[in-house]
Amino acid sequence: MPQPPSPFLGLQHIGVKVHDIEAAIGFYVHKLGFTISEVHPPGTVPGFPFGLCFIRCTALHHDVNLIFGRKGQIPPPDAKTFDTLRPGMHHFALQVGSRRELEAWEAYLKEQGVEIFWGRAIHSPTHPEGDGLWGENHALYIADPSGNCIEIFCDMGVMDPGRNEVYEGWFRDRLARDGHGPGAAGPPKAWVEDYSFLGRK
Numbered sequence: 001m002p003q004p005p006s007p008f009l010g011l012q013h014i015g016v017k018v019h020d021i022e023a024a025i026g027f028y029v030h031k032l033g034f035t036i037s038e039v040h041p042p043g044t045v046p047g048f049p050f051g052l053c054f055i056r057c058t059a060l061h062h063d064v065n066l067i068f069g070r071k072g073q074i075p076p077p078d079a080k081t082f083d084t085l086r087p088g089m090h091h092f093a094l095q096v097g098s099r100r101e102l103e104a105w106e107a108y109l110k111e112q113g114v115e116i117f118w119g120r121a122i123h124s125p126t127h128p129e130g131d132g133l134w135g136e137n138h139a140l141y142i143a144d145p146s147g148n149c150i151e152i153f154c155d156m157g158v159m160d161p162g163r164n165e166v167y168e169g170w171f172r173d174r175l176a177r178d179g180h181g182p183g184a185a186g187p188p189k190a191w192v193e194d195y196s197f198l199g200r201k
């Protein structure tokens, strides 16, 4: 097997196409609290037919790059990315520091009239509040005015790389943080390699 030269440090920014930059700025900047680093409208970006609006929620230049066209150039969405089977982005996720913060985001988004179309949910097969899904992340889901879906979450499961399963110490700490006894549940079992879904022998 070929060996990549280094492991990636992590996932950093995402570029999302928006059909209405004014509505997108209203959502990302004025509702979600992003800061604009700089904007370059269509026609001013060398070698690129669209405009770029760089926004950040950290100290880095951009965490999200809103890609926009002239008015009417990018059609409005006919469905949320969450609901379509077309290839492309499904959702991206913004992390908050704790369950308390996530609960505060839920209340704030409701106050702001932003639809939460899924969650809050704890994606866990074993957590006492779990929804039977995977990852351990505690999440809610919203969409921007162009239908791009965004997860806001805390507590992504920390993996034990040797066993390729959720690290038991982390799982039990998180149970306690969620107000459950440390023995209320155990971490989910490791995924058993099975590629039969590919239909190959």
Ligand SMILES: [Fe+2]
Binding pocket: 091, 093, 151
């Ligand atoms: Fe997700």
